[in-house]
Amino acid sequence: MPTTQHYATDAPAECDVAIIGGGFGGLMTLARLSQQAPKCQFVLFERMPRKAPGIAYGACDDAHLLNVPAARMGVFAERPTGFHEWLEREFPGKYRSDDFAPRALFGRYLLESVQSVLAETRACAAFVRDAVVHIEPLGRKFELLLASGRTVLARGVVLAPGLPQARAPWRRVDEGIARRLVVPDPWDQGAFRGLDRDAGIVVVGSGLTAIDVIMGLRRQGHTGHITLVSRGGRLPLPHAASHGSPAVYDPRELSQGAVSAFRAVRRAAKTLLREGHDWQSAIDGVRPHATAVWRAWSAADRAYFLRVLRPFWEIHRHRAPSMLLEAIEQECRAGTIEIVSGAVHALRAHGDREAEVLVRTAHGTLRPIVAARVVNCAGPSMSIGETLDPLIGSMLRNGLVASDDLGLGLRTDGDGALVRADGGVEPRMRLIGALRRGDLWETTAVPELRAQALAIATSLARELGCGAAPPNAVEPAPLGAVGGCA
Numbered sequence: 001m002p003t004t005q006h007y008a009t010d011a012p013a014e015c016d017v018a019i020i021g022g023g024f025g026g027l028m029t030l031a032r033l034s035q036q037a038p039k040c041q042f043v044l045f046e047r048m049p050r051k052a053p054g055i056a057y058g059a060c061d062d063a064h065l066l067n068v069p070a071a072r073m074g075v076f077a078e079r080p081t082g083f084h085e086w087l088e089r090e091f092p093g094k095y096r097s098d099d100f101a102p103r104a105l106f107g108r109y110l111l112e113s114v115q116s117v118l119a120e121t122r123a124c125a126a127f128v129r130d131a132v133v134h135i136e137p138l139g140r141k142f143e144l145l146l147a148s149g150r151t152v153l154a155r156g157v158v159l160a161p162g163l164p165q166a167r168a169p170w171r172r173v174d175e176g177i178a179r180r181l182v183v184p185d186p187w188d189q190g191a192f193r194g195l196d197r198d199a200g201i202v203v204v205g206s207g208l209t210a211i212d213v214i215m216g217l218r219r220q221g222h223t224g225h226i227t228l229v230s231r232g233g234r235l236p237l238p239h240a241a242s243h244g245s246p247a248v249y250d251p252r253e254l255s256q257g258a259v260s261a262f263r264a265v266r267r268a269a270k271t272l273l274r275e276g277h278d279w280q281s282a283i284d285g286v287r288p289h290a291t292a293v294w295r296a297w298s299a300a301d302r303a304y305f306l307r308v309l310r311p312f313w314e315i316h317r318h319r320a321p322s323m324l325l326e327a328i329e330q331e332c333r334a335g336t337i338e339i340v341s342g343a344v345h346a347l348r349a350h351g352d353r354e355a356e357v358l359v360r361t362a363h364g365t366l367r368p369i370v371a372a373r374v375v376n377c378a379g380p381s382m383s384i385g386e387t388l389d390p391l392i393g394s395m396l397r398n399g400l401v402a403s404d405d406l407g408l409g410l411r412t413d414g415d416g417a418l419v420r421a422d423g424g425v426e427p428r429m430r431l432i433g434a435l436r437r438g439d440l441w442e443t444t445a446v447p448e449l450r451a452q453a454l455a456i457a458t459s460l461a462r463e464l465g466c467g468a469a470p471p472n473a474v475e476p477a478p479l480g481a482v483g484g485c486a
């Protein structure tokens, strides 16, 4: 099975479209572009060596589960059940359509799907292991500067970087602390190497990422005490026991404003519970309207939502399998896991093998906790201005992109074209994924991203003008090979 580790290190000097990011968004935009503009030459850049694409499907172990049922995870919008069909072919009868299948399997399916589209279209695609750190417009082209020092000229660019890493949630870290004790990236595969099985751990955050990290540690045989520290001190809520039909809303009521929408959702949830159904369908019913509703709200409503309602929305919207929540609750009762409501104030040295984490609790007291690892699971920053990402930072500084009105991500038009700081749309440059959240809000998961990939590919292919009907299918080639390049 070819993996993303087969990427080449050399980039061609020129291409038609450079795609930055080899996660779901980048790969699916490449697949769609190869269908829409098969005569174009593509280069896809990915900076991380992973066995499968992106953070979600490449930085997981074999037991980490998807949080969307298999029947909704197809990579093509016209065939949403595609992933479940693939599972049926590979593991007949093992997964139901409403099962949460392993993320690693989705990574395999995604790679195979992209390979088979590239084989059909015979598009010329190069896969390069390098980071793009700067982009400069040069006449009608873009010059991309890579971390390796090379440059690449491209007629068009697709940004597919996911959510850039945020600053760690701790403000003060003593210089004397050994670097291995502090884990800023929870997906760092080597973070727990050499850790004693019974060592204490502090996990900052209590959302889905924190649950992934805890489950991964326990699967590796770690038995030590884990303290979860988060402002709300709340775990995500569970998925429904069965998948009912999503609640039906009048979009006009949801669009009236954040408070009106909140009331409508609460009313729908109460009705569902009264009738013996699961409240989760009330949240699922909002999803198809989310982008239209977000756009209809005033700036004040969006700001109110972010400030007041978002924590409640997040724990209801981003749910966890109930068996995982039960396992954590059982450990809380047994005293092997504790959830503390508060924020990390500072990290201090405590010998060579441990750090002292000073937690400011919800009651305002400072509580010291000693741990052999402090893991940042606080999630991405809600402020693009604070990004540490070299490429996004440099593009913001040179005005090639602009932050959206709420400062959550980057401004785009309806086609995903990036809007510059001067307000003009940058031709032949597109953005896919979570950085569009200021404009779209729901722009993170596969059902949204597969639609964006198609829309971006269609409009960019039109602009670049190198389209043609796809030729006959041939055998899939491994990623890393340069496909049908002349």
Ligand SMILES: Cc1cc2nc3c(=O)[nH]c(=O)nc-3n(C[C@H](O)[C@H](O)[C@H](O)COP(=O)(O)OP(=O)(O)OC[C@H]3O[C@@H](n4cnc5c(N)ncnc54)[C@H](O)[C@@H]3O)c2cc1C
Pocket: 020, 021, 022, 023, 024, 025, 026, 045, 046, 047, 048, 053, 054, 055, 056, 057, 065, 066, 067, 068, 130, 131, 132, 133, 160, 161, 162, 163, 209, 212, 391, 432, 433, 434, 444, 445, 446, 447, 449
């Ligand atoms: C733990 C986790 C679980 C999830 N589970 C689900 C799920 O079950 N179902 C679902 O629908 N969604 C899920 N999601 C949402 C998930 O983010 C999307 O499904 C999708 O994978 C996002 O893809 P992306 O390409 O936008 O971002 P990413 O997967 O983050 O990929 C972006 C890639 O770009 C690379 N990159 C960034 N900048 C550069 C640069 N300058 N140069 C080169 N490379 C660069 C990064 O290294 C990264 O690999 C999950 C997310 C996470 C984090």
